[in-house]
Structure formats: structure tokens, C-alpha cells
Amino acid sequence: MRELSVTESVPEDVVALVRDARRVVVLSGAGISAESGVPTFREVQRGLWERFSAEELATPDAFDNDPALVWTWYRWRQSLIDAVEPNAGHRCLAAWQEHLSAQHGWLAVVTQNVDDLHERAGAEVLGHLHGSLAAHRCADCGEPAELPAPRYDGFTAPPTPEDPPGCESCPDGVLRPDVVWFGEMLPAPAFDAAAAAIRAADLVVVVGTSGIVQPAASLPLLGLERGIPLIEINPEETGLTEVMDFAIRGRSGEVLPRLLSAAGVPTGRR
Ligand code: APR
Numbered sequence: 001m002r003e004l005s006v007t008e009s010v011p012e013d014v015v016a017l018v019r020d021a022r023r024v025v026v027l028s029g030a031g032i033s034a035e036s037g038v039p040t041f042r043e044v045q046r047g048l049w050e051r052f053s054a055e056e057l058a059t060p061d062a063f064d065n066d067p068a069l070v071w072t073w074y075r076w077r078q079s080l081i082d083a084v085e086p087n088a089g090h091r092c093l094a095a096w097q098e099h100l101s102a103q104h105g106w107l108a109v110v111t112q113n114v115d116d117l118h119e120r121a122g123a124e125v126l127g128h129l130h131g132s133l134a135a136h137r138c139a140d141c142g143e144p145a146e147l148p149a150p151r152y153d154g155f156t157a158p159p160t161p162e163d164p165p166g167c168e169s170c171p172d173g174v175l176r177p178d179v180v181w182f183g184e185m186l187p188a189p190a191f192d193a194a195a196a197a198i199r200a201a202d203l204v205v206v207v208g209t210s211g212i213v214q215p216a217a218s219l220p221l222l223g224l225e226r227g228i229p230l231i232e233i234n235p236e237e238t239g240l241t242e243v244m245d246f247a248i249r250g251r252s253g254e255v256l257p258r259l260l261s262a263a264g265v266p267t268g269r270r
Contacts, residue, residue, distance in 0.1 A: 001242060006250025010262040014246050017229050018263035021203035022105030025194070026093055027219055029112045031208020031234060035087040035253040036117055038080060042210065047157025049073055059182045063139065067174060068161035074177040075162070078133045080154035081115040089207065089252035090121035092260050095267040097123050108201075110194040112209060112216050114179045126197060127190030129216050131179035139164075140173030147175070186215060198222045207233045207252050211240030220244075233259075 004011065030040035039045070041054040048069065049057065056062060063070045097107040108126040109118050114133040118125050136145045145167065152158050167173030180186055198204055204223040211217045217239055223230055224243050232240060232247040233255045241247050248255050260267050 001244050001247060003241075003247045003249060006248065006255050006258070010248075010259055014231065014248075014259070015262045017203055017231065017246075018259055018265070021201075022100060022103065023201045024096070024100065024105075024107040024203045024205065025110060025197045025201045025223070026107065026205045026207060027110050027112075027194075027209065027216070028093075028118070028207045029209025029211075029216075031210075032089045032111075032252045033084075033087075033113055033115055033117050034208065035089065035251055036084045038084060038115060038117075040208075040210075048159075048161060049157065055182065058179075060184065063176060063181070066161075067139075067176075068163045071164035071176070072158060072161040074133060074179070075150040076152050076154070076158055077114075078177075079150040079152040081117070081133060082149055083154035084117075086117040086121035087253045089256045090117050090123065092256035092267045093118065093207075094122035096260055096265050099265050108194070108197040110190075110197065110219070112213065114177075127187075127194045129180070129186050129190050129194065131177070131187065133177060133179065135178035136175045137178045138167035138170060138173040139176040141167060141170040143167060143169040143173075144178070145175050191215065194219055195222055198228070199226060201228055203229050203231070205231045205233065206238075206240055206244070207256070209234070209238065209240070211238040 034040055057070055057073050093109060100107045109123050110127045111118060111125060112130050114130055136147050164174040167175060198219055199222055204220055206220055220230055220240055230244045232244040233252050235249055235251055257267055
């Protein structure tokens with residue numbers, strides 16, 4: 001593994017990997033949305049949730065114990081996502097995807113994020129491994145439900161928790177966000193599609209994830225087994241750093257524009 005700093009010029013072997021790749025998988029995590037103003041999962045929380053870590057709220061047990069607290073947390077996070085914009089990192093990936101597809105290649109975005117910032121930057125997402133904040137379903141019968149956007153101010157935590165709405169398809173069910181909580185199964189189609197894309201890729205780029213939440217963190221290992229080059233973009237060391245060929249230390253909104261422009265990938269139109 002070679003560690004590179006964002007301040008040094010990108011070495012030619014890294015540039016060549018990006019320039020020559022035709023089939024790319026990008027695995028993203030909360031860090032890619034950090035520069036848009038979305039807190040990552042390991043940051044301290046405020047307001048109603050200051051006593052809880054994100055990991056404590058993102059569980060079936062937390063929802064069973066206090067549905068209003070967990071429901072309101074997710075609705076508030078959704079309102080925060082609605083209030084922010086994609087950043088340069090999201091936009092670069094969309095531009096790279098467009099560039100490769102114009103050359104009969106492809107770039108598959110696989111994300112652990114439940115936000116829609118990749119899509120709003122213009123990228124097509126192959127898989128949301130942990131579901132989506134904007135989707136809801138009944139916690140009992142599983143029936144999907146459409147809800148209007150939350151009415152919170154995304155920047156100020158609401159003062160009181162709000163109960164989740166009841167399900168219209170079964171008598172006792174209440175709605176929950178259609179996201180994957182700790183201990184729950186990932187959606188098999190998204191995971192299988194991600195695994196297949198990695199097996200077919202000639203470059204895997206891992207951006208903004210701590211690489212500790214399984215099974216998503218195991219996906220780059222499929223690339224490792226096949227000798228596919230792996231690049232990490234993250235300001236800090238992660239659970240996946242040791243298997244990487246290159247770890248570029250910096251924020252994705254700075255590293256991606258530099259890396260892509262060094263490799264001749266046009267990023268300026270977005
Ligand atoms: N650019 C790139 N990476 C960044 C940036 C940035 N500007 N800012 C922070 N990071 C990195 C951090 O160094 C960290 O490694 O983003 C990572 C964020 O880690 P987590 O919060 O653990 O996010 P993630 O890896 O996506 O979490 C995985 O855990 O709770 C669950 O389901 C939730 O999808 C989430 C999963």
C-alpha cells in the first residue's frame with residue numbers, strides 16, 4: 001500500500017490507473033457527503049439525540065424501544081439531505097461516469113449512503129446497499145408507503161419526537177424508514193449487483209467510508225482476490241487501508257477533481 005497526500009502531485013502510476021480504466025466501481029460512504037454538510041456516522045450528535053450515537057439509533061431494538069425518537073431522527077436527517085447540495089466529489093463521479101459511458105466503458109456507483117446526493121449530481125447509482133431515506137415501509141407487513149417530504153428545518157433538530165404514521169395496509173403496523181439497520185440483511189439485489197460489478201471491474205475506488213461495517217466493507221476484497229487495483233480516498237486511515245494499492249489522504253471534494261483532471265477526465269461541465 002502506498003499512502004499519498006492530497007498536497008503532492010498525483011504520481012504517474014495512479015494517474016495511469018484512472019486514465020486507462022474502462023470498468024470502474026466506486027464504493028462510497030458517508031465521507032463523500034460530509035463536504036455537503038451531512039454528518040458522518042461517527043460524529044457527536046446534538047439536540048434530541050445528544051445522548052445517542054448514530055449507531056445506537058440505527059437498530060431494530062432502538063425503533064422497538066422508542067419508535068418516535070428513531071422515526072424523528074430519520075425524518076430530520078431526510079430534511080437535512082433535502083436542504084443540502086451535492087459537492088464536487090459527487091459531481092466528479094457523475095462526470096467520470098458520463099465520460100466512461102461515452103467511451104463504451106462504465107462506472108458503477110455503489111453506496112452505503114441513504115442520501116440521494118449521487119443522483120442529484122447526475123450519477124446513476126447501481127446500488128444503495130443500506131437503503132434510502134426517502135423510502136418508507138410498514139415495520140410489520142413490509143408494504144411500501146409514499147410520504148410527503150418532512151417539514152423540519154434540516155439544520156435545527158426538532159424540539160419533540162413525533163410518532164411514526166400508521167400503516168394503511170395492516171391494522172397495527174407503523175411506518176419505518178426503508179434503510180438497513182445494524183443486524184438486518186442488506187437488499188440482496190443491490191449487494192449481488194455490486195459484487196458482480198467488482199468482479200468485472202478493472203479499477204475499484206473506495207471513497208469516504210470507515211470500512212468497518214459489514215458486509216459492505218467486504219466488497220473491495222472481491223477486487224483484491226482478483227488482483228484488481230484498489231484506490232482509497234479518505235483523510236484518515238480506515239479498516240480497508242491495508243488492502244489498498246494506494247491510499248490518497250484528503251477530502252473527496254478535493255482529491256477527486258485533482259485526480260480526474262490529472263487523468264484527463266473532463267469534470268468542468270457540472
Ligand atoms: N472526504 C472523504 N472521506 C471523508 C471525508 C471527506 N470530506 N470526511 C470524512 N471522511 C471519512 C472518515 O474519515 C471516515 O472514514 O468518511 C468516513 C465516514 O465513516 P462512517 O461515518 O463510518 O461512514 P460509513 O463508512 O459510510 O458507515 C457505514 O455505517 O452506521 C452505518 O449504515 C450506516 O452506511 C453507514 C455505515
